[in-house]
Amino acid sequence: MIGKTRLERLFNPRSVAVVGASANPGKLGFHVMKSLVKGGYRGKIIPINPEAREIMGHPVCGSLSQCGEDLDLVVVVVPAAQVPGVFAECARRKTGGIALITAGFREIEDPAGGELHERLLDIIEGQGIPVIGPNTYGFVNLRADLNASFTPEFSALKKGSLALVAQSGGISHLLGFLAGEAKAGLSKIIGLGNRLNVDFPEVLEYLMEDGDSSVLIFYLEGLEDPRRLIEAGRRHRGRKPVLVYKAGKARVGNEASRSHTGTLAGRGEIYRGAFRQGGLFEIDDLTLLLDTARALALCPEPAGAGVAILTAQAGLGIVAADICEAEGLEVAAFTAATSETINGLLPPVAFRGNPVDMGPAWYDVPRLEGILKAAMEDENVHLILLLIVFASANAEVLAGLEGMLGRWRQKKPLLCCLSAPQDLWDEEINRLEEAGAIVNYPTPERAARAAAQLWRYKSLLGRPIGPV
Amino acid sequence: MIGKTRLERLFNPRSVAVVGASANPGKLGFHVMKSLVKGGYRGKIIPINPEAREIMGHPVCGSLSQCGEDLDLVVVVVPAAQVPGVFAECARRKTGGIALITAGFREIEDPAGGELHERLLDIIEGQGIPVIGPNTYGFVNLRADLNASFTPEFSALKKGSLALVAQSGGISHLLGFLAGEAKAGLSKIIGLGNRLNVDFPEVLEYLMEDGDSSVLIFYLEGLEDPRRLIEAGRRHRGRKPVLVYKAGKARVGNEASRSHTGTLAGRGEIYRGAFRQGGLFEIDDLTLLLDTARALALCPEPAGAGVAILTAQAGLGIVAADICEAEGLEVAAFTAATSETINGLLPPVAFRGNPVDMGPAWYDVPRLEGILKAAMEDENVHLILLLIVFASANAEVLAGLEGMLGRWRQKKPLLCCLSAPQDLWDEEINRLEEAGAIVNYPTPERAARAAAQLWRYKSLLGRPIGPV
Numbered sequence: 001m002i003g004k005t006r007l008e009r010l011f012n013p014r015s016v017a018v019v020g021a022s023a024n025p026g027k028l029g030f031h032v033m034k035s036l037v038k039g040g041y042r043g044k045i046i047p048i049n050p051e052a053r054e055i056m057g058h059p060v061c062g063s064l065s066q067c068g069e070d071l072d073l074v075v076v077v078v079p080a081a082q083v084p085g086v087f088a089e090c091a092r093r094k095t096g097g098i099a100l101i102t103a104g105f106r107e108i109e110d111p112a113g114g115e116l117h118e119r120l121l122d123i124i125e126g127q128g129i130p131v132i133g134p135n136t137y138g139f140v141n142l143r144a145d146l147n148a149s150f151t152p153e154f155s156a157l158k159k160g161s162l163a164l165v166a167q168s169g170g171i172s173h174l175l176g177f178l179a180g181e182a183k184a185g186l187s188k189i190i191g192l193g194n195r196l197n198v199d200f201p202e203v204l205e206y207l208m209e210d211g212d213s214s215v216l217i218f219y220l221e222g223l224e225d226p227r228r229l230i231e232a233g234r235r236h237r238g239r240k241p242v243l244v245y246k247a248g249k250a251r252v253g254n255e256a257s258r259s260h261t262g263t264l265a266g267r268g269e270i271y272r273g274a275f276r277q278g279g280l281f282e283i284d285d286l287t288l289l290l291d292t293a294r295a296l297a298l299c300p301e302p303a304g305a306g307v308a309i310l311t312a313q314a315g316l317g318i319v320a321a322d323i324c325e326a327e328g329l330e331v332a333a334f335t336a337a338t339s340e341t342i343n344g345l346l347p348p349v350a351f352r353g354n355p356v357d358m359g360p361a362w363y364d365v366p367r368l369e370g371i372l373k374a375a376m377e378d379e380n381v382h383l384i385l386l387l388i389v390f391a392s393a394n395a396e397v398l399a400g401l402e403g404m405l406g407r408w409r410q411k412k413p414l415l416c417c418l419s420a421p422q423d424l425w426d427e428e429i430n431r432l433e434e435a436g437a438i439v440n441y442p443t444p445e446r447a448a449r450a451a452a453q454l455w456r457y458k459s460l461l462g463r464p465i466g467p468v
Numbered sequence: 469m470i471g472k473t474r475l476e477r478l479f480n481p482r483s484v485a486v487v488g489a490s491a492n493p494g495k496l497g498f499h500v501m502k503s504l505v506k507g508g509y510r511g512k513i514i515p516i517n518p519e520a521r522e523i524m525g526h527p528v529c530g531s532l533s534q535c536g537e538d539l540d541l542v543v544v545v546v547p548a549a550q551v552p553g554v555f556a557e558c559a560r561r562k563t564g565g566i567a568l569i570t571a572g573f574r575e576i577e578d579p580a581g582g583e584l585h586e587r588l589l590d591i592i593e594g595q596g597i598p599v600i601g602p603n604t605y606g607f608v609n610l611r612a613d614l615n616a617s618f619t620p621e622f623s624a625l626k627k628g629s630l631a632l633v634a635q636s637g638g639i640s641h642l643l644g645f646l647a648g649e650a651k652a653g654l655s656k657i658i659g660l661g662n663r664l665n666v667d668f669p670e671v672l673e674y675l676m677e678d679g680d681s682s683v684l685i686f687y688l689e690g691l692e693d694p695r696r697l698i699e700a701g702r703r704h705r706g707r708k709p710v711l712v713y714k715a716g717k718a719r720v721g722n723e724a725s726r727s728h729t730g731t732l733a734g735r736g737e738i739y740r741g742a743f744r745q746g747g748l749f750e751i752d753d754l755t756l757l758l759d760t761a762r763a764l765a766l767c768p769e770p771a772g773a774g775v776a777i778l779t780a781q782a783g784l785g786i787v788a789a790d791i792c793e794a795e796g797l798e799v800a801a802f803t804a805a806t807s808e809t810i811n812g813l814l815p816p817v818a819f820r821g822n823p824v825d826m827g828p829a830w831y832d833v834p835r836l837e838g839i840l841k842a843a844m845e846d847e848n849v850h851l852i853l854l855l856i857v858f859a860s861a862n863a864e865v866l867a868g869l870e871g872m873l874g875r876w877r878q879k880k881p882l883l884c885c886l887s888a889p890q891d892l893w894d895e896e897i898n899r900l901e902e903a904g905a906i907v908n909y910p911t912p913e914r915a916a917r918a919a920a921q922l923w924r925y926k927s928l929l930g931r932p933i934g935p936v
Contacts, residue, residue, distance in 0.1 A: 025861070026861070027861075030861075031860045151860050153858070153889040153890065156890060157889075167783070168782060168783025168784075170783040170857045171783040171784065171787070173781075173887070174784065174857050174885075174887050174911065176889075177858070178910065221783070247783065247786045248786050249794075284790075285913060286911050286913055287755075287914070313639075313641070315638040315687070315689070316636075319754065322716070322717050326717075387638075389645070390641065390645070391618075391641075392502070392619050393493070393494070393496060393498075393499055393618065419645050421621040421644070421645045421648055442646065443642065443755060444754075445753060445754055445755070446755070
């Protein structure tokens with residue numbers, strides 16, 4: 001595929017030129033330079049600016065045409081009127097790719113914006129040069145320490161396997177910051193902007209082959225040709241989860257979206273069925289989007305809808321059971337063997353059934369382990385929710401849990417709500433997630449919903465494929 | 469009301485005795501003592517323990533009967549079998565109130581638990597001694613620095629006006645920790661447990677008169693007599709919002725709930741209509757529960773359903789507009805005057821309408837202020853959403869926003885999603901919330917849902933009251 005080849009060079013360049021690099025913090029060209037330099041990029045950085053001589057320790061080139069280098073990536077932050085000249089030079093030099101941050105194209109009211117868009121396309125026609133943007137913050141390849149965006153803060157995000165691709169810069173940033181807070185690891189963050197010639201289908205094809213990315217998150221507002229995305233989805237159906245948030249469903253949102261991206265957004269219903277056909281997993285809440293992505297990245301696939309709810313405090317189990325039932329999971333009936341094992345480990349005050357109110361048993365790691373193992377081995381159980389809220393008298397439980405879960409791998413999805421004040425358990429939880437032992441959520445409801453999403457995704461893939 | 473008087477002394481005691489106080493961190497009596505001592509309680513603390521002489525710097529009394537003090541509050545953490553003796557002594561001494569942390573009563577399988585429950589009732593019959601519990605963590609009066617619970621960490625929570633009352637200790641802790649993370653201020657945290665003789669209706673009556681509490685959050689699983697709560701709600705309808713989360717709606721959750729609290733939980737539908745009649749605002753998601761409580765505590769009442777969406781990045785506005793429409797708000801049509809003012813402040817690239825995509829105008833505080841003021845003064849606008857995601861080139865916007873909002877009070881609800889990485893804006897947001905200028909949420913969806921809840925609560929109160 002052309003997509004695989006040309007995006008590979010764009011996302012993993014050996015050299016990056018910044019047209020419009022600046023030493024002035026009031027300019028985006030300053031922030032792009034800072035992102036590259038402070039982000040730890042190990043390739044060659046070439047700031048381009050007709051006036052400066054050195055920016056952040058890097059010698060400046062007066063113009064792109066004066067650069068001797070074979071340029072893999074050119075980041076462009078000069079005003080729109082100067083962009084055609086830059087593109088012509090990129091075309092002449094057979095640049096590997098362009099990240100066009102500049103705005104003022106198809107998204108503006110002035111028809112000159114649309115004309116400029118077409119002109120850029122003409123200039124690079126037939127050259128095979130991929131362009132991220134215009135009207136974007138750029139992109140980040142976290143796993144390569146390449147931050148080609150105007151947001152240096154992206155470099156501090158945790159590396160992982162979630163690939164975030166969005167039409168909106170604001171949503172990219174929001175999801176990136178939310179991922180940072182949830183300690184969710186990202187592989188790439190890509191702002192497609194006005195999608196001059198790189199659109200979701202090509203990125204989907206590329207990310208399917210990208211060894212760094214295991215779950216794809218697409219935020220889109222409107223597409224010129226949704227069919228292409230659906231077809232790309234169908235070609236790779238079941239290989240990696242593709243989560244899609246389609247904004248602009250309501251009347252007003254849709255109107256705003258149309259204007260924002262210069263495309264017809266279309267009503268939500270038109271997209272919904274198509275996504276399903278393409279094996280794309282539609283999610284319409286940003287929190288759930290990230291919660292689902294984390295579950296898919298960190299958990300094995302559930303073989304069924306049976307859930308065991310193991311809870312240290314009864315209330316959490318009741319809340320989780322409500323959600324599980326409402327969201328299509330089955331609160332599993334344990335086998336006789338499981339019930340016997342669990343009852344043997346529980347004190348008389350505990351509830352005998354599922355949810356399992358572990359009562360004081362959660363203070364005792366061997367008993368906790370026995371209960372968890374029994375649930376994990378029960379043939380009627382396909383997912384497990386483990387819910388524990390901090391108690392001062394048992395603050396050490398996480399250390400025990402860590403030792404225990406370190407000894408055996410997650411055979412079935414183990415979704416947790418381990419909640420403590422003042423980040424007291426953060427380190428242990430982080431290590432457990434990094435070891436692939438659990439995935440943690442701030443409320444039992446979010447853990448239960450994420451569990452339901454795992455099963456829903458599996459069910460989506462199980463559907464027969466009809467005509468697009 | 470008896471409730472007002474007797475709970476006042478319980479929640480604001482001049483002295484607290486801890487029956488079962490301990491210097492051993494493996495005992496709950498240790499954690500209760502730590503809560504009182506480290507929590508900064510200014511009254512007299514009397515640990516009671518037949519063996520120790522001093523605990524955490526406080527001289528120990530060998531037994532309750534040996535205490536010379538007039539005791540306002542007795543916290544009990546001795547085993548269930550010893551509790552009747554303690555209660556008899558409390559009755560003899562006309563103690564102000566009891567927090568009975570001990571478990572092993574009506575919630576256990578053994579019928580002896582239920583019998584013990586009845587026996588306790590008999591012992592204090594006619595004495596008017598209020599009992600929080602049994603089977604609880606206790607309670608916290610944050611505003612009085614009184615932490616009468618086994619969770620010292622509660623003392624670190626922010627003081628504010630949300631009163632949290634729950635039947636479940638786990639949910640109390642979870643909501644407390646979530647409030648801590650959201651920097652939501654709490655007045656009281658009360659764990660009603662098995663509700664020996666203090667139940668939701670009496671606490672509702674008390675909190676209505678409590679100057680420290682402005683919004684009441686009730687988490688309940690099942691009630692013996694829901695009608696009493698509904699009647700109490702009706703008596704105080706509209707005075708302070710009472711948010712109710714009723715768990716145990718699903719089949720399994722309901723079953724677990726019945727066992728947990730030893731009461732019939734009843735199907736959700738039975739409760740739903742009754743809550744509405746009582747002016748109690750039912751919410752069935754823990755995240756939304758806290759989000760709504762914060763909005764009600766920090767925002768004025770909206771006069772209508774018209775919302776203005778002001779956004780720094782178009783994507784956020786589109787997402788918010790989708791939610792507003794779905795949740796019953798109206799994305800307001802601005803008056804001609806507002807449109808003219810806003811268009812005068814916006815660059816040509818921005819979308820002309822509502823949502824207002826402020827584009828680069830949000831980099832300029834006077835223009836941002838002009839837009840916000842125009843929306844605030846528009847007669848069609850009753851609530852405002854302000855959505856801004858951090859940009860490195862405009863990291864200082866919050867300082868400007870703070871100065872601006874400090875100059876004029878919130879006349880209409882101003883709900884924000886101000887999102888930045890690595891807690892960069894936390895301090896400014898916190899100060900703005902404390903000044904009552906805004907309420908902030910982590911996603912535009914949560915801000916929009918909270919806005920819709922403000923209007924929904926107002927609409928709930930507007931309904932005519934029918935028969936219970």
